[in-house]
Amino acid sequence: MKNSSPYRKRIVACIAGMVLVASPLLASAAIGQANLFGMGRLLGTGAVTAVDGAAGGGINPWAVISGYGTNQQIGATAFYSHVLLNNYNMDAYGASVGLFNRIELSFARQSFSLGNTGATLDHRILDVATGGNPPAYGTHTSTALGLSGPTFFGTNYQLNQDIVGLKVRLFGNIIYDQNWWEPQVSVGVDYHHSEMPKNLAETLHVTRNAMSYYLSATKVWLHGIFGLTTLADVNIQVTNANQQGLLGFGGVNGMGYKVLPAAAVGVFLNRHVVLGGEYRAMPQNQLIAPSSGAGNFSTLGNAVSKTSAWKDVYVAWFPYKQLSLTAAYVNLGTIATEKSQSGLYLSLTTSF
Amino acid sequence: MNSKLSASLRKSAIIGVSVGALTFGAWGTANASDYYQQFGGKAGITALINTFVGNVANDPHINYYFAHANIPALKFALVNQVCMAVGGPCKYTGPNMTDAHRGMQITTAAFNYLSQDMINAMDAHRIPIGAQNYLLSLLAPMEPQIVTATGPLG
Numbered sequence A: 001m002k003n004s005s006p007y008r009k010r011i012v013a014c015i016a017g018m019v020l021v022a023s024p025l026l027a028s029a030a031i032g033q034a035n036l037f038g039m040g041r042l043l044g045t046g047a048v049t050a051v052d053g054a055a056g057g058g059i060n061p062w063a064v065i066s067g068y069g070t071n072q073q074i075g076a077t078a079f080y081s082h083v084l085l086n087n088y089n090m091d092a093y094g095a096s097v098g099l100f101n102r103i104e105l106s107f108a109r110q111s112f113s114l115g116n117t118g119a120t121l122d123h124r125i126l127d128v129a130t131g132g133n134p135p136a137y138g139t140h141t142s143t144a145l146g147l148s149g150p151t152f153f154g155t156n157y158q159l160n161q162d163i164v165g166l167k168v169r170l171f172g173n174i175i176y177d178q179n180w181w182e183p184q185v186s187v188g189v190d191y192h193h194s195e196m197p198k199n200l201a202e203t204l205h206v207t208r209n210a211m212s213y214y215l216s217a218t219k220v221w222l223h224g225i226f227g228l229t230t231l232a233d234v235n236i237q238v239t240n241a242n243q244q245g246l247l248g249f250g251g252v253n254g255m256g257y258k259v260l261p262a263a264a265v266g267v268f269l270n271r272h273v274v275l276g277g278e279y280r281a282m283p284q285n286q287l288i289a290p291s292s293g294a295g296n297f298s299t300l301g302n303a304v305s306k307t308s309a310w311k312d313v314y315v316a317w318f319p320y321k322q323l324s325l326t327a328a329y330v331n332l333g334t335i336a337t338e339k340s341q342s343g344l345y346l347s348l349t350t351s352f
Numbered sequence B: 001m002n003s004k005l006s007a008s009l010r011k012s013a014i015i016g017v018s019v020g021a022l023t024f025g026a027w028g029t030a031n032a033s034d035y036y037q038q039f040g041g042k043a044g045i046t047a048l049i050n051t052f053v054g055n056v057a058n059d060p061h062i063n064y065y066f067a068h069a070n071i072p073a074l075k076f077a078l079v080n081q082v083c084m085a086v087g088g089p090c091k092y093t094g095p096n097m098t099d100a101h102r103g104m105q106i107t108t109a110a111f112n113y114l115s116q117d118m119i120n121a122m123d124a125h126r127i128p129i130g131a132q133n134y135l136l137s138l139l140a141p142m143e144p145q146i147v148t149a150t151g152p153l154g
């Protein structure tokens, strides 16, 4: 406040001079205003893209806003991920826009391929539904068994899902909040639309559209473990998505929203390579038939309903802001009766 | 004024170290004066700042901010500031960061480009990553004092 008027005069003169000097040099930037489509954040701060399309790790959204835009800039990303499990494959791709390091809008499309596992599941369904006396494979439809489901999965069956996400940063900054405990905190809401056939949804007793919600707190210590930049993220999810929505939403007992944790850690070995791990609890809803119900369908329901927490260990490489590559070993546990679904996750995000 | 800055630097150092001790106490990170050695002492820091200011002068994202700067005075101030921050026997005697950058309309992007210029300079001088991160963790929290240009959503 003191000396405000001489200060102001000097500043005005200074700014005028700077603007005069700068304007012919740099049409795109001006004092006080960064280039709208510039990438003014630091390398790595856009993180990578989770399978649900949000900026974060591989399986969890984090509190960061996608891309490299600052509070004056707009950034965007596109991603492609492939997950190679023991009995399934998953593809995911999508894009996002980060507005003023405050709002993130994202879209992702996931395709979960059953491959040959479809036939295995068919056999299992038949076996259970007929009490261990399955007819010759291919001679019966599920309708004949009293199921309203599809005429079996066969081979190359795909479960597809679209996810539209909105994330808003509430407060905090992963880089600048170094001298106190405050993390960067964001809330997110995802709208899921599963393309599962109606009769399959009816058999499973799930809905095909649902919202899920999360609160994410991400903390970065620039000078963390061993002096290396260290990241920790904790999320609270509110969701009824079975296997993240690939098996629909809710179950026999209704909407089935659960409040569940997720977490991630990472250590930057240098400015380009980060090593870490993630955990994401999954809701478990009873599908197909009540667990206590009599008969084979309850047995089948119990088996299909089984979920496990998702986990991964990852390494991500940021050669420059426009590109990140992530490789991970994921363990998604039991998915649709197939146990220990682990394997390789590969992902590419491009930012611009 | 200088006492204000040194107090705030000391405060951030103390908080930084105690948070570090709380969070990573078992991991045995080096202490500040080790880092002063890793920066190559006063001579190393002087060489680093020369490279850094050169990087800034060649950085089209931000060099226009320095069009009318007194470069020798700025280098002198920065050497003392960095030296003091990393535990060296120096004293920064200039204005605090709010006063030093008042009215300059510095953007977050400019702050980050300048940080990247510092990272590049530290890489060029082969400063170990722990020492680099220690300095960056003391500079990063100055952002709210230095950046005054706001965006449409804050």
Ligand code: HEM
Pocket: B062, B065, B066, B068, B069, B070, B071, B073, B074, B077, B078, B081, B094, B095, B100, B101, B104, B106, B110, B111, B112, B114, B139, B140, B142, B143, B146
């Ligand atoms: C943590 C980051 C920064 C630190 C530690 C820092 C430090 C300093 C110091 C010590 C001075 C000298 C003050 C004096 O003796 O009067 C100064 C001046 C200045 N700084 Fe910064 N600064 C930082 C970021 C920035 C940024 C991002 C910009 C613009 C892109 C900037 C532009 C300037 C300018 C134009 C001057 C005035 C030079 C002159 O008038 O001679 N600074 N800064």
